[in-house]
Amino acid sequence: MNLVDAFNRKIQNVRISIQDKCDLRCVYCMPENGVKWLDKKEQLTFSEIFKLIEVFNDLDVKKIKLTGGEPLLRKDVIELIKKITIDLPKIELSMTTNGVLLSKYGKQLFNAGLRRVNISLDTLNHDKFEEITRKNKLNQVLEGIKCAIEVGLEVKINAVSIKNFNDDKKSLNEFINFSERNNIPIRFIELMPFTGNKWNFDNYVSSEELRETIKSSNKLIPLKIADKSSTAKYWGTEKNKATVGFISSVSESFCENCNRIRVTAEGKLRPCLHRHLEYDLRPYLNGQKRFENISKFIQMAINEKWKEHPNFLALRYKPPIDDREMIRIGG
Numbered sequence: 001m002n003l004v005d006a007f008n009r010k011i012q013n014v015r016i017s018i019q020d021k022c023d024l025r026c027v028y029c030m031p032e033n034g035v036k037w038l039d040k041k042e043q044l045t046f047s048e049i050f051k052l053i054e055v056f057n058d059l060d061v062k063k064i065k066l067t068g069g070e071p072l073l074r075k076d077v078i079e080l081i082k083k084i085t086i087d088l089p090k091i092e093l094s095m096t097t098n099g100v101l102l103s104k105y106g107k108q109l110f111n112a113g114l115r116r117v118n119i120s121l122d123t124l125n126h127d128k129f130e131e132i133t134r135k136n137k138l139n140q141v142l143e144g145i146k147c148a149i150e151v152g153l154e155v156k157i158n159a160v161s162i163k164n165f166n167d168d169k170k171s172l173n174e175f176i177n178f179s180e181r182n183n184i185p186i187r188f189i190e191l192m193p194f195t196g197n198k199w200n201f202d203n204y205v206s207s208e209e210l211r212e213t214i215k216s217s218n219k220l221i222p223l224k225i226a227d228k229s230s231t232a233k234y235w236g237t238e239k240n241k242a243t244v245g246f247i248s249s250v251s252e253s254f255c256e257n258c259n260r261i262r263v264t265a266e267g268k269l270r271p272c273l274h275r276h277l278e279y280d281l282r283p284y285l286n287g288q289k290r291f292e293n294i295s296k297f298i299q300m301a302i303n304e305k306w307k308e309h310p311n312f313l314a315l316r317y318k319p320p321i322d323d324r325e326m327i328r329i330g331g
Contacts, residue, residue, distance in 0.1 A: 001295060002060045005271075005305040012062045012229070013260035015096075018049060018077065019069040020265040024098050025134035026122070028160055028191060032134060044267045046076050048285040050083055052263065053091065055294055063092045065118075069265065072101040078112050085113025094118065096158075100137050102144025110151040117148055122159045123166050124174045132165065145182070155184045156245075162191055163205040172214050179242035187232050187245035192274070193312055201313070207246035211235070214244065229259040255308035261301075269298065271305040 003011035020038050022029075044052070053064055064084070071077055084093055094116035095109070102109075102119070109117070121141055122132050129138040148155050159175065161167055179186045191204050214220060220235040223243070231254055232245035248254075262270040267282035279301040284294035 001058070001299075003299060003302050005302045007305070007307055009257070009259055009305070011059075011259055011261055011302055013065070014056050014061050014063070014263065015065045015067050015260060016049065016052070016263045017067045017069060017265040018044070018071050018080070019074040021073055022068060022070040022098065023073065023100055023135070024070070024137065026120075026160075027132055027134070028162070038266055043265050044282065044285070046080060048267065048282065049080060050087075051285050051291075052267075052281060053084060053088060055298070057088050057091055059295060059298070061091075063094070066093070066095045067262075068096070070098055070100070071095055072097055072105055078105070078108050081109065081114050082112040092116075096120065097144075098133075099141035099144035099148075101140075103140065103147040106144065106147040106151045106153065110153055114153065116154045116156075118156045118158050119145060119148070120158050120160075121145075122162070123171060124178060125171070128165065128171075132162075145184075149182060149184070155182075157184060157186045158247075159186065159188050160191055161188045161205050161207075161210055162203050167205045167210060167213065169213055169217060172210065173217060176214065176218055176237060176242045176244065179244065180237070185234070185243040185245055187247055189247040190250040192249055204250065204313075206251040207233075207248040208251065210246065218242075220244065229254075229257045249309075250312045253308055255306065258305070261305075269301050271301055272309065274309040275304075275306055277304055 005011065020043070025032060056064065066077070066081070068074075074080075081093065081095075084091060093114060095114060096118045097120070099119040099121065102117070119141070123129050124138075126136070126138050129141075130136045145155060145157075157175075157178070159166065166172075175186045175188075188207065188210050190207060211220060219238040221238070223234040223236050225232075225234060231247045231249070233248070234243055234245045236243055262273060263281065264270065264278070267280060267285065268278035269281050270278050279297065281294065281297070283289040284291055284297060
């Protein structure tokens with residue numbers, strides 16, 4: 001059985017949040033105060049997460065990404081990765097992380113079977129890092145990136161672009177140089193509207209604006225991407241010394257080829273990132289409902305995927321309609 005939505009899009013990519021808590025406080029992800037964390041008993045257990053991934057494997061899902069919050073705050077994350085990579089070898093497993101704990105766990109992650117990490121890093125400037133994350137931990141993140149590369153993990157850097165914060169020529173060139181030095185791609189993500197991230201048009205900068213700024217001091221060459229469902233479009237700098245990606249969910253919707261869904265840390269399946277509609281999978285995983293029916297339930301949820309999300313540029317200064325901060329959805 002394959003998961004195919006009402007618009008004939010085959011679901012191949014599932015992002016599962018395994019931890020809602022985080023050791024940073026990024027302004028676009030959560031408010032500074034007042035976030036209600038899940039109790040441990042409210043989170044999916046080790047066995048529930050693995051059982052769910054087994055289900056997705058049987059439904060021919062190819063890629064699973066472990067997200068958070070910060071996944072490395074979960075004490076059994078290494079054991080979970082090891083079990084997934086050994087028992088479900090067809091799954092292409094990856095993880096998102098803020099990088100703070102990577103220097104501690106990088107080698108263990110690799111030895112457990114993980115091969116890919118996406119690291120969130122919005123600036124290479126110490127003062128700006130503290131401003132955006134509300135924490136002084138840039139050095140730990142840089143050490144984590146270094147460790148990840150050294151142990152053999154495939155690394156991508158994700159930077160959320162914010163007007164008058166990290167969209168200037170100096171900041172962008174710092175990222176270009178960082179990509180060149182470390183031979184890792186940098187991906188710039190357009191700021192999206194979520195509860196608690198103070199969304200308004202004044203903070204928004206488009207991918208096209210970023211490219212024009214980068215082009216003022218670098219030659220960009222479009223790169224062909226084989227995967228049409230990829231959220232990023234990539235450019236190389238001259239002689240391909242750096243790889244720069246742009247994820248333009250606001251200005252250039254990629255809903256047409258969307259093949260992904262999300263599961264929150266408490267087990268709610270979210271067909272669309274920007275639609276406040278969730279389906280509770282946990283009763284099927286803990287025995288409250290018949291486990292045999294979970295695949296049909298997931299397919300029913302998939303049928304509710306939007307054809308495309310709303311025009312965020314039309315929102316401008318309006319608040320988002322969702323009541324979940326990004327951290328409570330899963331990054």
